[in-house]
Amino acid sequence: MRDGPRPRSTSAMAAPRPKALEAFARIRPYVPGKPLEEVAREYGITDAVKLASNENPLGPSPKAAAAIREGLTRLHRYPEGAAPLLVEKLSAHLNAPAEGIVLGNGSDELISMLTRVFLGPGDEAILPEPAFLMYDIMINCDGATPVPVPLTDYVIDLAAILDRITPRTRMIFLTSPNNPTGLALSRSSFEAFLDAVPEDVVVAMDEAYVEFARDPSAVNGLDYIDRGKPVAVLRTFSKAYGLAGLRIGYGVMPADMAALLNRIRPPFNTSIPAQLGAAAALDDAAFLEKTLRTVHSGLDHIAGVLAEMGVEHLPSQANFLFIKVSMAADAVFEALLREGVVVRSMTSYGYPDHIRVTAGTPSDNAKFLNALKKILS
Numbered sequence: 001m002r003d004g005p006r007p008r009s010t011s012a013m014a015a016p017r018p019k020a021l022e023a024f025a026r027i028r029p030y031v032p033g034k035p036l037e038e039v040a041r042e043y044g045i046t047d048a049v050k051l052a053s054n055e056n057p058l059g060p061s062p063k064a065a066a067a068i069r070e071g072l073t074r075l076h077r078y079p080e081g082a083a084p085l086l087v088e089k090l091s092a093h094l095n096a097p098a099e100g101i102v103l104g105n106g107s108d109e110l111i112s113m114l115t116r117v118f119l120g121p122g123d124e125a126i127l128p129e130p131a132f133l134m135y136d137i138m139i140n141c142d143g144a145t146p147v148p149v150p151l152t153d154y155v156i157d158l159a160a161i162l163d164r165i166t167p168r169t170r171m172i173f174l175t176s177p178n179n180p181t182g183l184a185l186s187r188s189s190f191e192a193f194l195d196a197v198p199e200d201v202v203v204a205m206d207e208a209y210v211e212f213a214r215d216p217s218a219v220n221g222l223d224y225i226d227r228g229k230p231v232a233v234l235r236t237f238s239k240a241y242g243l244a245g246l247r248i249g250y251g252v253m254p255a256d257m258a259a260l261l262n263r264i265r266p267p268f269n270t271s272i273p274a275q276l277g278a279a280a281a282l283d284d285a286a287f288l289e290k291t292l293r294t295v296h297s298g299l300d301h302i303a304g305v306l307a308e309m310g311v312e313h314l315p316s317q318a319n320f321l322f323i324k325v326s327m328a329a330d331a332v333f334e335a336l337l338r339e340g341v342v343v344r345s346m347t348s349y350g351y352p353d354h355i356r357v358t359a360g361t362p363s364d365n366a367k368f369l370n371a372l373k374k375i376l377s
């Protein structure tokens with residue numbers, strides 16, 4: 001309970017006014033994948049599998065879980081805000097200077113730190129459409145104007161993005177591998193793009209799924225941090241490392257950008273368990289390998305069965321598949337839910353006949369494929 005006089009009743013209070021009313025009215029709220037608890041409550045299904053949020057099907061890294069347990073005795077202390085041990089470990093792991101690494105409460109928080117530092121009213125930020133919704137939310141939140149550029153044939157249209165740059169453009173968001181398509185940008189296309197971007201425009205390269213990419217021509221944003229352009233690469237422990245619930249991600253960028261972000265970073269934004277868990281997960285090479293093996297064989301298996309069924313899908317460099325179901329995606333989502341499989345309808349992403357499904361364990365994948373066969377036949 002906070003200090004100070006309490007209002008007599010909430011109805012007596014004036015309506016709270018967001019700082020930028022019109023921008024807040026434009027914000028489309030982020031709708032997460034349906035939690036299993038909700039499926040149990042609403043449908044009475046208690047053994048559903050969740051393939052809706054691109055989580056790790058194997059659970060958390062066991063080494064991370066052990067490190068978190070050991071850290072519990074220190075919970076009465078504040079964490080070291082800048083997480084120097086984790087930053088050092090990341091620096092060695094990524095072969096990137098420690099001065100350019102900023103930690104966040106999930107990579108979500110890096111997105112909001114970037115927009116807070118670089119965007120304000122009158123500024124424009126370009127983003128693919130559709131894209132991870134947090135870009136649009138945070139651009140609006142900081143009073144800037146989002147400039148969405150539609151995908152062309154499912155691919156982020158770098159040429160069209162370059163065409164939309166104006167003197168007001170301060171940021172460009174890119175995602176590779178992209179969510180929801182799973183497609184990665186190629187190194188050559190990104191290099192040509194970066195050459196053409198003005199030097200004062202921040203390129204935020206979201207690589208939440210980069211660990212899963214198998215295409216050797218896929219771009220790796222870390223190769224472009226020291227090229228004299230303000231590139232920020234965003235990564236996360238939520239996917240390949242199995243720590244979505246722990247909330248920890250990081251950005252890699254030039255040291256001067258990192259210094260700006262660190263000035264506004266909440267002082268204790270990553271918790272002691274998050275720092276310990278992430279550091280241990282980096283050491284858990286066996287878990288990462290097992291995750292990649294499981295996800296890749298899951299993707300290949302699902303893709304093979306879809307091909308046999310004549311169901312189109314995009315080749316994925318991430319841990320999910322973007323599937324054209326050729327009927328109303330919302331209806332397929334509902335029908336799958338009733339069969340105990342939670343996926344994501346792509347209707348709200350502008351693809352009303354596509355679903356996105358995360359690669360799960362072999363039994364999760366079999367349950368999904370059996371249910372999909374039943375529904376589509």
Ligand SMILES: Cc1ncc(COP(=O)(O)O)c(C=O)c1O
Nearest residue numbers: 106107108132179208236238249
């Ligand atoms: C493209 C993309 N970026 C960022 C995130 C957020 O990751 P985090 O859990 O690190 O906040 C997600 C999560 O789904 C994502 O798909």
